[in-house]
Amino acid sequence: MTDSRAMVLGCSPRKDGNSDRAVQEIVHALQEQGRPVESIYLRDKKILPCIGCRKCETSRNNRCILAGKDDVQEILDNMQACEHIFFSSPIYYYHVPAVFKSLIDRGQSVYEVWAARGEPKLDLKNASCVLIAGRKKGERLFEGSLLTLKYFLHPLGFALNDLCLRGIDLKEDLERDADSRKMIRDFAVGINF
Numbered sequence: 741m742t743d744s745r746a747m748v749l750g751c752s753p754r755k756d757g758n759s760d761r762a763v764q765e766i767v768h769a770l771q772e773q774g775r776p777v778e779s780i781y782l783r784d785k786k787i788l789p790c791i792g793c794r795k796c797e798t799s800r801n802n803r804c805i806l807a808g809k810d811d812v813q814e815i816l817d818n819m820q821a822c823e824h825i826f827f828s829s830p831i832y833y834y835h836v837p838a839v840f841k842s843l844i845d846r847g848q849s850v851y852e853v854w855a856a857r858g859e860p861k862l863d864l865k866n867a868s869c870v871l872i873a874g875r876k877k878g879e880r881l882f883e884g885s886l887l888t889l890k891y892f893l894h895p896l897g898f899a900l901n902d903l904c905l906r907g908i909d910l911k912e913d914l915e916r917d918a919d920s921r922k923m924i925r926d927f928a929v930g931i932n933f
Contacts, residue, residue, distance in 0.1 A: 746770055747822045749815075750781040751829035751840035758914040762828040762870045762924050769925035782839045785811040789842045796849035802856060804849040812846045820850075820896055824866050826928065827889070831873040836885050844892045854895035867898035870924055874909025881906065903927045 748766050752759035763779055770777040788810045795805045807813040819825050829836045836844070854860070869889055871882050882904040890900045903923065908914050914921060 744823050745776040745778055746824040746826060747818060748777060748779040748826040748828065750779065750783075751827055751836060752781075753783050753837050753839055754830075754911075755781075755783070757830070757911050758872050758908050759828045759830050759870075761914045761921070762872060763826075765921050765924040766826050766828065766870070766928040769928040773929050780815070782815075782843060785815065787812055787815075787839055787842045787846070790845035790848060796852045802849055802852040804846060806846070807849070812843060815843065816847060816850055816896070819898075822865075824868070825893075825898060827867070827869040829869065829871055829885070831871055831875075831881065831885060834878070834881060834884055836871075836888070841888075844888060847892050847896065851895040862894070862897045864894070864899040865897055866901060867893045867896075868901040868903070868927065870927065871902065871904045872908050872914070873904070873906050876907040878906075901927075 748763050748770075750760055750763040754760075760781070763781075767777050767779050788806050790804075791806070793805060796802050799805075804813070827840075829840055835841065854862075867889075869886075871885055873881050875881055882902070886900065886902055886904075889902075893900055905920055905923070908917065908920060
């Protein structure tokens with residue numbers, strides 16, 4: 741069952757940096773619109789990495805053998821229950837940080853459920869990501885992250901919208917950049933859900 745709340749996931753391992761500031765901007769923008777919103781920070785959750793055992797592919801219910809040993813199943817279930825998901829993540833070496841990638845990898849069990857059903861066409865809800873990179877250059881800076889997110893989110897029932905910001909590196913950069921903060925707020929409320 742889907743509820744009308746939005747979930748905002750802060751995906752940075754660093755507390756109070758630019759990605760956290762983006763989470764705050766998203767939450768405030770949604771609250772100003774009267775939309776229910778919940779924010780969580782992945783660094784505060786226990787997320788074990790996928791071990792590539794393929795048990796989710798072969799078990800009767802496609803359940804990950806690590807389910808119940810950490811917070812991943814709860815996060816994935818809550819994501820699927822939401823009407824809209826937002827992610828705020830820095831870019832490290834052309835990809836998302838390890839804690840976020842571990843959550844993505846553990847989404848394999850959701851993919852296996854979807855694949856076992858014959859990869860049915862889904863009515864996709866909206867997922868939105870704000871990706872923040874310190875680099876100002878790099879033609880393909882966000883490409884790997886966006887492709888990974890697209891295929892992670894599809895079996896969960898979401899289509900991806902993105903806002904990619906460059907040149908925001910030092911801990912205070914987004915705080916000092918009113919134009920980028922406004923872009924984030926506008927992006928958050930510009931998605932219909």
